[in-house]
Amino acid sequence: MSARNNSPSSRHTYLVCYDISNDRRLRKVFKICKDHGTHLQFSVFECDLNPRELVQLQRTLKEVIKHDEDQVLFVSLGPSEGRGDRVISALGLPYSRFDAPCYVV
Amino acid sequence: MNASYYRTARALHQHPAALWDLEYLYEPLPIPEDHPELDLFGFQRASHPHNAPTAVLSTREPHLTKSAANDSLPARQLNEYIYCPRLFYYEHVEGIFLDNADTERGSAIHQKIDRGRGALPKAQNPDAAPNPTPSADNTPTPPESAAPPETETIHSRSAMMSSERLGVVAKMDLIEVQMALIPQSTHNWQPQSTANLTKKTTKKALPNTDQPDLFAAPPTDSTSPDITDTAVPQPQLLHVKLHQHKVQQVTPVDYKVGSPRIGPEANELWDADKMQLGLQILVLRDNGYHCNEGVIYYRATKQRVKLQMTPEVETWIIQNIAEARRTAASPTMPPPLINSPKCVRCSLAPVCLPDETRLLATNARLPENPPSPTRIPLPPRRLIAARDDERALYLNTQGCRVGIKSERLTIKDGDTTLDEIRLSDVTHVSLFGNIQLTTQAIQELCEQEIPIAYFSMGGWFYGLKNVHTRIRQFAIASNPVQCLALARKIVQAKIRNHRTMLMRLHIDPPSTAIRGMKEIAGRVPDARGLDELLGMEGAAAALYFQNLSGMIKIGQNDPDDDIPGLDISTALQKKLRTEKETFTFDFNQRRRRPPTDPVNALLSLAYSLLAKDCTIASLAVGFDPYIGFYHQPRHGRPALALDLMEEFRPLIAESAVLTAINNRMITPGHFVRAGDAVNLTPIGRKAFFQAYEQRMNTLITHPIFDYKVSYRRVLELQARLLARWLTGEIPDYIPMVTR
Ligand code: SF4
Numbered sequence: 001m002s003a004r005n006n007s008p009s010s011r012h013t014y015l016v017c018y019d020i021s022n023d024r025r026l027r028k029v030f031k032i033c034k035d036h037g038t039h040l041q042f043s044v045f046e047c048d049l050n051p052r053e054l055v056q057l058q059r060t061l062k063e064v065i066k067h068d069e070d071q072v073l074f075v076s077l078g079p080s081e082g083r084g085d086r087v088i089s090a091l092g093l094p095y096s097r098f099d100a101p102c103y104v105v
Numbered sequence: 106m107n108a109s110y111y112r113t114a115r116a117l118h119q120h121p122a123a124l125w126d127l128e129y130l131y132e133p134l135p136i137p138e139d140h141p142e143l144d145l146f147g148f149q150r151a152s153h154p155h156n157a158p159t160a161v162l163s164t165r166e167p168h169l170t171k172s173a174a175n176d177s178l179p180a181r182q183l184n185e186y187i188y189c190p191r192l193f194y195y196e197h198v199e200g201i202f203l204d205n206a207d208t209e210r211g212s213a214i215h216q217k218i219d220r221g222r223g224a225l226p227k228a229q230n231p232d233a234a235p236n237p238t239p240s241a242d243n244t245p246t247p248p249e250s251a252a253p254p255e256t257e258t259i260h261s262r263s264a265m266m267s268s269e270r271l272g273v274v275a276k277m278d279l280i281e282v283q284m285a286l287i288p289q290s291t292h293n294w295q296p297q298s299t300a301n302l303t304k305k306t307t308k309k310a311l312p313n314t315d316q317p318d319l320f321a322a323p324p325t326d327s328t329s330p331d332i333t334d335t336a337v338p339q340p341q342l343l344h345v346k347l348h349q350h351k352v353q354q355v356t357p358v359d360y361k362v363g364s365p366r367i368g369p370e371a372n373e374l375w376d377a378d379k380m381q382l383g384l385q386i387l388v389l390r391d392n393g394y395h396c397n398e399g400v401i402y403y404r405a406t407k408q409r410v411k412l413q414m415t416p417e418v419e420t421w422i423i424q425n426i427a428e429a430r431r432t433a434a435s436p437t438m439p440p441p442l443i444n445s446p447k448c449v450r451c452s453l454a455p456v457c458l459p460d461e462t463r464l465l466a467t468n469a470r471l472p473e474n475p476p477s478p479t480r481i482p483l484p485p486r487r488l489i490a491a492r493d494d495e496r497a498l499y500l501n502t503q504g505c506r507v508g509i510k511s512e513r514l515t516i517k518d519g520d521t522t523l524d525e526i527r528l529s530d531v532t533h534v535s536l537f538g539n540i541q542l543t544t545q546a547i548q549e550l551c552e553q554e555i556p557i558a559y560f561s562m563g564g565w566f567y568g569l570k571n572v573h574t575r576i577r578q579f580a581i582a583s584n585p586v587q588c589l590a591l592a593r594k595i596v597q598a599k600i601r602n603h604r605t606m607l608m609r610l611h612i613d614p615p616s617t618a619i620r621g622m623k624e625i626a627g628r629v630p631d632a633r634g635l636d637e638l639l640g641m642e643g644a645a646a647a648l649y650f651q652n653l654s655g656m657i658k659i660g661q662n663d664p665d666d667d668i669p670g671l672d673i674s675t676a677l678q679k680k681l682r683t684e685k686e687t688f689t690f691d692f693n694q695r696r697r698r699p700p701t702d703p704v705n706a707l708l709s710l711a712y713s714l715l716a717k718d719c720t721i722a723s724l725a726v727g728f729d730p731y732i733g734f735y736h737q738p739r740h741g742r743p744a745l746a747l748d749l750m751e752e753f754r755p756l757i758a759e760s761a762v763l764t765a766i767n768n769r770m771i772t773p774g775h776f777v778r779a780g781d782a783v784n785l786t787p788i789g790r791k792a793f794f795q796a797y798e799q800r801m802n803t804l805i806t807h808p809i810f811d812y813k814v815s816y817r818r819v820l821e822l823q824a825r826l827l828a829r830w831l832t833g834e835i836p837d838y839i840p841m842v843t844r
Contacts, residue, residue: 011494035512035527050494051206053529059213080494102497102798103531104791105505105516105524 011048013087015075016057018043020065028064029072032057040095046088048080177267178429180275180388184381186429188447190439195453198433199727205452211362214404215278257284268391271426275381275388277357281400285353357385357399364405372410374401379412383422386414438832440466448488458825460485461810465826465835485810489822492802492815495532499794500540501787509546528553533721535560535714537790556724558717574727577831578745582732585635591748591830591838592638592735597629598752598840600645605843606755607649610656610763618648635735646695653759654692657704658767689773690766699782706776706783707765707793711758712750714797718817719746719753722824749824752840757800757816765796808844 016033020026020043033039036057037047049057054074061072077087088095186193195201204212259282267274359382365372374382382399389396399412412418432439441459442448448459464485498514500507505518514531516523528549533556536542542550542557550557581587604622608614625645632638692704700706720743723730733744735751765771775789785793801817814822823841830838 010490010492031511036529048494048530052204052209055206055209055213059209100496100795100798101802102499102794103524103526104499104794105502105526 011050011053011080013077013080014047014049014054015040015077015088016045016047016072017075018065018072019070021069022066025064025066025070029061029070032060032064177272177274178426178433180273180381180384183273183384183426183429184377186432187377187380187425189442189445189451190429190432191441191457191459192451192453193429194432194438195457198438201453201456203452203456207362207450208452214360214362258282259284266388266392268388270391271384271387271423272430273384273388273426275385277385277389278360279358280389281356281358282352283354283356285351352394355389355394355396357382357389357396358409359385359399359401360404361401362404365401365403365408365410372403372408374410374412379418380422380425382412383414383418386412387419387422390414438834440834444486449486451488454488455490456825458488458822458829460488461822461826462829462834464810465829465837465839485812487810487812487814489814489818491804491813491818493532493817495530497794497798497801498526498531498534499791500534500536501538501790501794503539503787506541506543507546508543509549514546528555531555533558535717556721558720560713560717574828574831575729577828577833578728578732581831582734588734589632589635589638592635593629593632594838594840595735595748595751596632596638596642597626598842599642599754600626600629601842602752602755603645603649606656606759607652611652612655612658615652615655618652621645621648635737638735650692650695653704656763657690657692659690659769699780700784701781702783703771703773703776704762704766706785707762707771708759710785710790710793711762711797712754714794715750715753715758716743716746718801718820719743719750719824722746722820723749725821726824726828728824728828749820749827752823752842753816753820756841756843757797757820761793761797761800764800765793768796770796805843808842809839 014037016037018026018029018033020029033045033047036049036053037045040046047057058074065072182193182197185196261280261282263276263278264280265274265276359378361378366375367373378401382401386396386399397414399414400409401412402409441457441462443463444460448454448457451457500516502516502518502523505516505523508515508517509528510525512528513525514528514534515525534542534550535558537560547557581591600622604619604626607619607622622645625641625648629638629641632641689702690704692702695708696702696705697709700709720730723743723745728745730743730746733746733748736742736744736747770792771785771789775786775792776783777786778784802815804813804815805819806813807819807822810822819841826835827838829835
């Protein structure tokens with residue numbers, strides 16, 4: 001259809017965690033992750049990405065981080081849809097995921 | 106750096122092991138260690154402003170107009186032609202590019218490489234032998250001298266050159282340049298060399314003979330022959346401090362994401378790569394360089410594979426250039442590949458639908474042509490995602506304002522932010538009523554090809570491509586015979602789907618109506634005109650809507666209500682009872698303007714949502730949604746979308762309405778009356794959007810292709826099949842009829 005939704009394989013969920021040693025870069029990394037996923041915790045994002053979007057995110061992050069000081073981890077949690085159980089559960093404050101079939105504002 | 110240059114729609118033979126490994130994107134290219142002072146690499150040379158702009162070769166793709174077959178073809182396009190002629194046609198004639206992970210990775214590599222500035226030491230032909238027909242055995246032998254010249258290898262990145270003889274522009278990732286030390290005694294080779302160059306070469310004017318320093322200064326323009334191919338800047342001399350070296354031989358090196366083909370004896374180049382690299386060699390030769398072989402570096406296996414230029418390879422290349430030109434000039438698209446593994450990697454597969462097109466082109470699955478035992482067609486592979494990752498965005502809060510912040514849409518009511526939604530999560534945006542989109546938001550949405558539908562105004566924002574599809578659309582829309590043929594199919598499919606609905610969902614399927622509808626559907630192919638067809642459609646619709654209320658199973662004794670634990674709470678029951686006094690889901694008759702009861706209000710909303718989705722689907726395929734075949738053009742009516750919609754009315758719209766009512770997603774409390782008209786409240790509308798989108802996202806087994814896809818995908822598939830029928834690729838449009 002459009003240039004965007006043509007990936008034959010659907011999205012996977014990734015937990016993206018980072019450790020950035022410099023404030024300026026940290027802000028940039030935060031902003032990039034915010035454009036790709038949901039902010040879960042201090043430096044943890046949950047991102048649903050198809051293979052193309054993953055490459056794109058990694059590319060963008062690579063441009064920003066300093067390779068000998070910072071680290072970004074990608075933890076794959078499998079396909080975003082059709083997983084029986086949630087792979088993330090929470091203690092304390094609730095973790096809730098928005099699962100409606102569309103956005104209505 | 107022009108990223109779109111490398112938005113090729115395929116990346117060959119990607120090695121799966123390399124899929125998640127991105128390190129290679131940043132692996133630096135080799136730098137000649139012994140000569141760090143060589144100023145041949147990107148950023149450093151920017152400090153030589155006198156080189157700019159002509160000395161820096163453009164890394165932009167020359168603008169190409171496809172109409173003229175004699176335009177220069179980029180080597181990359183010819184690579185694609187060898188990979189798949191249809192892909193070449195889609196990208197370079199129809200202008201459709203799509204990215205997938207492979208192409209994204211490829212463009213990352215090239216982005217890295219493109220930081221080079223594309224300059225190459227000037228070509229010289231020190232040995233006086235003329236070289237009009239380059240061949241493999243014409244190796245550059247330095248002329249005899251007392252001591253063999255020392256050689257030195259330097260690199261040039263991202264150079265672009267053209268050959269008029271071939272009509273090709275080639276961009277080279279990397280060129281290894283072998284420099285030979287010029288023995289002082291042989292300075293007198295130079296003067297002759299100009300005359301010995303091939304006629305066709307355009308960019309090899311040698312500077313004045315008494316200029317011993319070959320790299321000291323760019324040639325003066327007056328001595329250069331006219332550059333006829335204006336799209337390509339000429340290579341210029343570099344500022345190189347090696348005064349005593351000359352170019353002896355050059356080797357283009359191209360970077361590929363994937364792995365080489367495993368040949369019987371050694372690793373081999375893929376044909377498409379052979380084409381591209383071969384062209385680079387020929388283009389370099391035509392520019393006066395000695396070049397006999399090229400190298401492809403396959404990133405996945407970290408292997409270099411060589412190509413030796415031979416007369417056979419050259420003939421093969423020239424033949425294919427001619428064929429590619431013929432293809433580009435033709436109005437018909439080449440057929441898809443047959444069951445090829447290339448399609449799995451091809452990012453255009455969802456547009457191209459290779460297996461589906463093949464299947465329907467042979468009509469193998471039609472009941473009239475049962476598959477012959479000799480050629481049982483393979484079931485199509487599902488090369489499209491079963492459903493969209495993205496979701497529709499409905500803007501329904503009156504007075505809200507939508508802006509953009511980074512890659513997110515921000516929806517604000519006054520100063521409070523209602524929501525932030527990432528653009529990458531949105532398929533399209535629908536606006537109901539008084540909602541403002543900022544210009545920046547509109548621009549960004551258009552840029553990302555996200556359609557915007559203004560429901561209150563009936564407006565659209567979207568770009569159109571696929572010229573050929575539209576030319577056929579207009580031609581057939583003005584041909585009454587073909588319009589009628591298509592209209593019959595559409596109407597028949599709709600009646601059949603209506604009938605199936607009644608049989609499946611009616612509490613007590615009405616046999617008379619079902620028989621009546623079957624009888625009408627049987628007569629549809631004999632309709633002699635659109636008027637007669639309209640009459641048949643009306644008669645069948647009447648039978649259907651007379652019985653629609655039998656599919657609403659609320660208020661009647663729902664067996665679920667008797668199961669303990671499944672009871673709806675007494676509070677809700679009480680609420681329902683009080684509300685029922687105002688509204689009920691009784692339905693007698695379809696009333697459109699205005700809807701006078703809740704079911705009609707829901708149906709009206711559902712149909713307009715479906716019309717929106719059909720419009721989006723037809724726009725995505727490249728149709729003009731306002732020119733239809735069955736529905737005749739009328740101002741502001743998306744006639745084509747309405748044609749496409751007929752068979753889906755029962756399957757999507759009415760089904761969503763029934764589900765919403767029967768599952769109590771919509772209750773009588775969700776309606777308001779204004780005069781005669783009954784409308785949904787904003788909350789009711791919101792609930793219905795969810796019900797509708799849920800239906801759109803439902804996976805079904807496609808009746809013809811036998812794989813699972815969502816209704817939204819089916820809609821898009823139908824639009825593409827309609828386009829295939831228009832361009833004659835498949836003999837018949839096959840409407841969607843549920844089994
Ligand atoms: S899907 Fe297959 S046939 Fe279609 S363009 Fe791609 S490679 Fe060619």
